[in-house]
Amino acid sequence: MDHSTFKPGPLSEVNARASADQWTLVFVRTLRHSPTKVWAALTEPAQLAEWAPFTTDRDLGSRGDAILTMIDGEVAEPTSATVTRSEPPTLLEYTWGTDQLRWELATVEGGTRLTLLHTLKDRDWIPKIAAGWHICLDVAEHLLAGNPVGPIRGNEARDYGWDELNHAYADKLGIPATDLPDSEKS
Structure with a gap:
């Protein structure tokens, strides 16, 4: 796969909501493909491996436990997940460690119109998460269009505009920009 021509697209529609001790990133993107095609990209292991920040040990299109393995270069970190709702091709919900992801397709x-609600504990991570999903969904759009560029994950994303996106989403969301912790940098 060739990343040499990859450039992230314009910022997506985003907002952040507080609820009790959690924060939810609401990330909205319109994809030029049918909900059925987008659903397959969100659930099928082979397609997820081409764009998502993780690989999965099974199809995410049905309820139950799964393992999502974060990939960062040579480092693979498996995390427990549970698909809690699956209503093809309009709604997918699952846990990812302590985070909750809800994918709505209309x-x-x-x-x-894809709406991702990513709920987590730490508000400071909202722009970082937005930057990561931005790059992943740009890569997914290439895959869906039949022009795959291959996954861009972990620290590699910094070579493809992640830092700039992190700061731009921080500005857009009104959340002070912070960099990755030293343990997350290469």
């Missing part, structure tokens, strides 16, 4: 003219 048919719109020209494709699918």
